[in-house]
Amino acid sequence: MSTTTANDRDTRVTAEKIRGSGRMKDGRKRSPVSMVVMFLLALLWTVPTIGLLVTSLRTRDAAATSGWWEALWAGGWTTENYSRVFEQADMGNAFINGVLVAVPATIIPIMFAAFAAYAFTFMDFRGKDVLFISIVAVMVVPIQVAFAPLLDIFGPRGLDIAGQYLAVWVLHTGFGMPLCIYVLRNYMASLPFSVVESARIDGCSNFQIFWKLIAPMAMPAMAAFATLQFLWVWNDLLIAKLFLSNENTTVIVKLQQLLGTQGQGAELLTAGAFISMVLPMLVFFTLQNLLVRGMTSGAVKG
Amino acid sequence: MTSSHSQPPLSDDTTVVEADPRADDAPPEATVPDDQGLQPVKLLIGVVGVAFTLWAMLNLFLAFAYYPEWFFNSKILMGALGLVVGVGGAAVLFYFINVAVEALPRRLEHGLIPYAFLLPGFSLIGLMLLYPTLQTIHYSFANADSTAYVGLQNYVDLFGSGAFWSAVINNLLWIAIVPALTVAIGVVVAVLADKLSAGGEKWAKSFIFLPMAISFVAASAIWLTQVYAYQAPGRPQTGMLNAILTAFGGQPQNWLSIDTGRLNSLLLMVILVWLQTGLAMVLLSAAIKGVPEDTIEAARIDGATEWQIFWKVVIPQIKGTIITVFITVLILVMKVFDIVYVLTNGRANTDVIANQFFNQLFARGQAGLASALVVILLIAVIPVLIYQVKQFREQEAMR
Amino acid sequence: MASSRLKRGLVTTTSVAVALTLSGCLQNPDAGAGAGGFGADTEPEEGDGVVTIMGAFGGSEEELFNASLADFEAESGIDVQYVSDQDFTTNILIRVDAGDPPDIGLFPQPGGVMQMAQAGNIVPIDQFLDYDALNASLVNGFLDSANYRGRVYAAPMRMAVKSIVWYPKKAYEEGGWNTEPASLAELDEVAEQIKSDTDAAPWCIGWESAQATGWVGTDWVEEYMLRLHGPDVYDDWVAHRIPFNDERVVQAIEAYGELANEEGNVLGGATGILSTPFGEAMTPAFQEDPDCYLMRQGNFATGFFPEDVQANLDEEVGIYVFPPAEDGYDGQPILGGGDLAAAFTYDTDTIEVMEFLTSPEFGGPWAEGGGWLSPHTTFDASLYVDETTRQIAEMAYNADVFRFDASDVMPKEVGSDSFWKGMVAFQSGEATAQEVADDIENSWPDTGDAATETGSGR
Numbered sequence A: 001m002s003t004t005t006a007n008d009r010d011t012r013v014t015a016e017k018i019r020g021s022g023r024m025k026d027g028r029k030r031s032p033v034s035m036v037v038m039f040l041l042a043l044l045w046t047v048p049t050i051g052l053l054v055t056s057l058r059t060r061d062a063a064a065t066s067g068w069w070e071a072l073w074a075g076g077w078t079t080e081n082y083s084r085v086f087e088q089a090d091m092g093n094a095f096i097n098g099v100l101v102a103v104p105a106t107i108i109p110i111m112f113a114a115f116a117a118y119a120f121t122f123m124d125f126r127g128k129d130v131l132f133i134s135i136v137a138v139m140v141v142p143i144q145v146a147f148a149p150l151l152d153i154f155g156p157r158g159l160d161i162a163g164q165y166l167a168v169w170v171l172h173t174g175f176g177m178p179l180c181i182y183v184l185r186n187y188m189a190s191l192p193f194s195v196v197e198s199a200r201i202d203g204c205s206n207f208q209i210f211w212k213l214i215a216p217m218a219m220p221a222m223a224a225f226a227t228l229q230f231l232w233v234w235n236d237l238l239i240a241k242l243f244l245s246n247e248n249t250t251v252i253v254k255l256q257q258l259l260g261t262q263g264q265g266a267e268l269l270t271a272g273a274f275i276s277m278v279l280p281m282l283v284f285f286t287l288q289n290l291l292v293r294g295m296t297s298g299a300v301k302g
Numbered sequence B: 001m002t003s004s005h006s007q008p009p010l011s012d013d014t015t016v017v018e019a020d021p022r023a024d025d026a027p028p029e030a031t032v033p034d035d036q037g038l039q040p041v042k043l044l045i046g047v048v049g050v051a052f053t054l055w056a057m058l059n060l061f062l063a064f065a066y067y068p069e070w071f072f073n074s075k076i077l078m079g080a081l082g083l084v085v086g087v088g089g090a091a092v093l094f095y096f097i098n099v100a101v102e103a104l105p106r107r108l109e110h111g112l113i114p115y116a117f118l119l120p121g122f123s124l125i126g127l128m129l130l131y132p133t134l135q136t137i138h139y140s141f142a143n144a145d146s147t148a149y150v151g152l153q154n155y156v157d158l159f160g161s162g163a164f165w166s167a168v169i170n171n172l173l174w175i176a177i178v179p180a181l182t183v184a185i186g187v188v189v190a191v192l193a194d195k196l197s198a199g200g201e202k203w204a205k206s207f208i209f210l211p212m213a214i215s216f217v218a219a220s221a222i223w224l225t226q227v228y229a230y231q232a233p234g235r236p237q238t239g240m241l242n243a244i245l246t247a248f249g250g251q252p253q254n255w256l257s258i259d260t261g262r263l264n265s266l267l268l269m270v271i272l273v274w275l276q277t278g279l280a281m282v283l284l285s286a287a288i289k290g291v292p293e294d295t296i297e298a299a300r301i302d303g304a305t306e307w308q309i310f311w312k313v314v315i316p317q318i319k320g321t322i323i324t325v326f327i328t329v330l331i332l333v334m335k336v337f338d339i340v341y342v343l344t345n346g347r348a349n350t351d352v353i354a355n356q357f358f359n360q361l362f363a364r365g366q367a368g369l370a371s372a373l374v375v376i377l378l379i380a381v382i383p384v385l386i387y388q389v390k391q392f393r394e395q396e397a398m399r
Numbered sequence C: 001m002a003s004s005r006l007k008r009g010l011v012t013t014t015s016v017a018v019a020l021t022l023s024g025c026l027q028n029p030d031a032g033a034g035a036g037g038f039g040a041d042t043e044p045e046e047g048d049g050v051v052t053i054m055g056a057f058g059g060s061e062e063e064l065f066n067a068s069l070a071d072f073e074a075e076s077g078i079d080v081q082y083v084s085d086q087d088f089t090t091n092i093l094i095r096v097d098a099g100d101p102p103d104i105g106l107f108p109q110p111g112g113v114m115q116m117a118q119a120g121n122i123v124p125i126d127q128f129l130d131y132d133a134l135n136a137s138l139v140n141g142f143l144d145s146a147n148y149r150g151r152v153y154a155a156p157m158r159m160a161v162k163s164i165v166w167y168p169k170k171a172y173e174e175g176g177w178n179t180e181p182a183s184l185a186e187l188d189e190v191a192e193q194i195k196s197d198t199d200a201a202p203w204c205i206g207w208e209s210a211q212a213t214g215w216v217g218t219d220w221v222e223e224y225m226l227r228l229h230g231p232d233v234y235d236d237w238v239a240h241r242i243p244f245n246d247e248r249v250v251q252a253i254e255a256y257g258e259l260a261n262e263e264g265n266v267l268g269g270a271t272g273i274l275s276t277p278f279g280e281a282m283t284p285a286f287q288e289d290p291d292c293y294l295m296r297q298g299n300f301a302t303g304f305f306p307e308d309v310q311a312n313l314d315e316e317v318g319i320y321v322f323p324p325a326e327d328g329y330d331g332q333p334i335l336g337g338g339d340l341a342a343a344f345t346y347d348t349d350t351i352e353v354m355e356f357l358t359s360p361e362f363g364g365p366w367a368e369g370g371g372w373l374s375p376h377t378t379f380d381a382s383l384y385v386d387e388t389t390r391q392i393a394e395m396a397y398n399a400d401v402f403r404f405d406a407s408d409v410m411p412k413e414v415g416s417d418s419f420w421k422g423m424v425a426f427q428s429g430e431a432t433a434q435e436v437a438d439d440i441e442n443s444w445p446d447t448g449d450a451a452t453e454t455g456s457g458r
Helices: A002-017 A032-056 A060-065 A068-074 A080-088 A091-122 A128-139 A144-154 A165-188 A193-201 A206-217 A219-235 A238-243 A251-256 A266-291 A297-301 B008-025 B040-066 B075-102 B106-139 B153-159 B162-194 B198-213 B216-227 B240-247 B260-289 B293-301 B306-334 B338-343 B353-363 B367-380 B382-397 C002-023 C059-076 C088-097 C110-119 C131-137 C169-175 C184-197 C215-238 C247-261 C269-275 C299-304 C307-311 C348-357 C364-369 C387-398 C412-427 C433-443 C449-453
Strands: C050-055 C079-084 C104-107 C155-161 C164-168 C201-203 C292-296 C317-321 C333-343 C401-404
Touching (some): A032 A068, A032 B260, A060 A266, A080 A266, A091 A128, A091 A165, A091 A219, A091 A251, A091 B106, A128 A165, A128 B106, A144 A165, A144 A238, A144 B106, A144 B353, A165 B075, A165 B106, A165 B260, A165 B306, A206 B075, A219 A266, A219 B260, A238 A251, A238 C088, A251 A266, A266 B198, B162 B198, B162 B306, B198 B260, B216 B260, B260 B306, B293 B306, B338 B353, C050 C088, C059 C348, C059 C364, C088 C104, C155 C299, C184 C292, C215 C247, C215 C401, C247 C269, C269 C412, C299 C387, C317 C387, C333 C387
Parallel strands (some): C201 C292, C333 C401
Antiparallel strands (some): C155 C333
16 A cells, blocks of 8 residues: 555656656666666565575574574575475476476366357347356355365266366366456456457458457457466366376475475475476466567557 | 257257248348358258367367377377367367357347357356355255255354354455455556566566465465564574564564454465465556557647556556456455465464365364355355446446 | 346246256265175175375375385285375365275374274274284284274374473483483472573473464373373263363363463463474474473474484483373373274285284384384384384383374364364463363264264273
8 A cells, every 4th residue: 555655756756857868678768766666576575485495495403493584694505405305206297297287277268268258248148147247256166165076077986087187177177267257358348349340240250250359359368367377277286186196296296295294394395385486487487478568459459 | 039048059959940941931031131041051060060079079088088008108298189189179169169150040140159159168167166156055054964954053153153253354354455455566566567678577577476486385384484483582583573573672473373453364464465466467467568558648748747647547447457356356365265274274363264164174074064154255255246247237338 | 128037037047946956965874884895794806906005194204104015015016006195184085985095094093084984984904904913912002093883993004102201312411300200290390400400491392383283282181181080081081971171171281281381381481382383392402502401292203303413313312201190090101193004995905905004014114214113012123213212112012001192083173173272272371271171072073972982992
């Protein structure tokens, strides 16, 4: 809250001050206030993660007897946590599993949801409100209530696919769908309706309109949701543990399996948390390019 | 009339029978110039295409499970095929659905196509979320192992328990504080990042986003051990809060047990805000990128200050996304449980409804009470639903 | 208009009705009970060469467990696949409900075994193991913990001993305090001496254990229950034949309170107890100048000691048994726990693995690796990695009575929930011992008493 008010003052000052000051390569004005505020926010947001990084590089004894910020002079550095994670768990296999689970489970729901969101945004039909309400409503239901019936369907008494990637793909597709439809429908609602209207008059089918017009225009929202869904699937513990067999299981499950009966080995989890963060951050870096100005703004202005 | 069915496949069948005679002798509707009436061949192609696609996808997927040796037991091959078939299959499926529906007379086509587009997504939601939800509502009127009805007893028990009301108060606090704070910081970050150079923006956003890459459980552990940790007075403090406090001569505090002013709940909320600002930023940033540059330029030429541009030009155009993010975080907050579970498990007045649900279901095996708690969450989300529908209608009226 | 609204209403109602019909069935209360055909006369099926085991321990314990099975696997040709799950207690239930149980479950809590036995999901061990031989070599009374309605459904694979007092050897011996206190009163004397001789607190106590905070407190109360009132009252208490708010239970909680809440007796006082992770409780005892000296904790505590201490355990750490009360039960009780192996399938391979897991021959490599105790008195003690471990094993083998951790046997509503939370409320001063006991008594489930009635038998 206080950030907003501070911003209030700053931006006004900036507007006057920066006139005539330096410009960036793309011609926009440089904004020192933005730079300073963003730097501070980024720092604040990163401090706990830095703490985690430092702790993951310290011995258990050192972490228990001095704060991580004291590591510079108190010492206790080691890379043993990392080496032990790789020794004790088959991380290579777990990473492959994680990717093989997460990529389809990220893209498939977007595929289905985009069509549904298109229908919700650009078409009129009976029961639209009821269906949309049910989508928002089920989002609030804890997914644990679905485990028992779904294990029946996927387990040995049903399709017998529990333990396979397939089960988890389907599950994440289903559980991610409401939020995906919701996000995409709200984004599509901000797109100009006139484009769709004129395309219809030109005789385009809905399928064509969707593929040629709406899908490209909704790319930022899809990329944004893809980022979130990927993270969610990657970091999921519950579904992976119940629906994936041990040789198909993901990084997060493998990490949890490093713990002993009374939680011995918790210091390995600091290193593990870092190892498991690498890939999501790479994904974010990559998908970020889809979120950048210019790529879509032309289409949106239409 | 057909469009009043909620199940398109059924409608397909009935339509074929009913529409046949019309295709033979009735001329196309005059009001729709390019309506070709029923095109049986196209319809057949569509229906067969849908059936074949579904059959092929299903069997291929099952083959991964049943006959891994067909794929040389290669996980990567199966994963790649899964992706290609999942996405490509979905596209082909929608294509054939579209073909089938287009083959129908115009009026029917218009009525059916929305359901056709919704069907695949909704059948999954129906199976995996709607059905368990209805079952949960049903079980909320039954006993601990869902074997006999107990009427409203679960609700009576809940409303009579002090722990429940304490959790409700906490939930209300979470709802009042976390979504608003997350969205506010998210907007600030998204707007400010937009003003940085491309490289600067990328890095700054990555740092804000960083916590998103950490699982809830790991994040909770980080805050517990790095920030809120307590050591006896006189011993070196390992938590940052206590280290700062003792550096200024204070006594170390066991932060998470201080429920004066629900301070401990507030400290838990900080973690969620820290985690979710990344989400708000990603979605809001995408929206801000969608604000047409010319509207901003126009305002600038009119002499508006940056501040005025922000409030009068940018905010109205991203209002939809702000609401989306707000409600997404709101719903997340309503079912927040990991953070509370790991850090306090509801001790010292920090309990929330979702954590009670988890404890009732798994620690105590009280399926009835747990289901009733879910129903309470469902009731609590009704205002959001009403608002959504109102907004929905407004948006459509504006067209 | 009206008709379209009516139609819409009808559609909605119909679809809701359809969905309700689908979800409108209660669970079959008899489902699973007695199913599986584990009758006494049933012949075991032929095994398929693979036996899956699910347990709660991972990391280095998992490695040593697998190492302990390596020779057996090579000899028998059976492939044993172990999966660890930190949420074993919850997830085993879900897996069983889905019809997808492992072949063998390693239960950290007898409560879970009872639940499975009641539902008829596991095979009684007398059906395929030599019960008498087992009973003869196991620590006295261990098999009772898996007794459901007169039949035993699981056998221990590992033992934990909880009644141990740990101290930093050098500093403690320099202080010249009693290393063999024979009664709780003598132990109190030691504490008083430490307080007067040093600036430090005598006791190191830490309870914090994330969502499970409070279990250390329940162990303390169990120790006092055993010592003040003896194993028979203890069994009555566990099986709910006496109410939880019986005055003897309140007395046991208060006995712990006297030790913990006395000014200067515990490092950090009540706040310190509640917010110190149980694994780090003793860390201040191993400094040059200890901040506290004594910790009562199970044998697994060694895994949390600083690395230099672990590396040199016999020199750095001393132990003695948490002594009996002079005016209470006449004899040395030991509180403990363990992992109980139970079979979900009844085939020749599973039986072979069960036989080996529960035999005194199992666990050599694990004993050499450390952190494991055999529940068999006949186990070759020379295999244990250090003198300290041998001493602990001796404690259990020589005990007059061994009792399983009560909170693991009680219904999980109590044992893994209200008992934990009640102890936290007591320690934080929010509630008196009587109030805590009343609250826990109220949380005792009405049904399910039958499951535990015979739980701890004798």
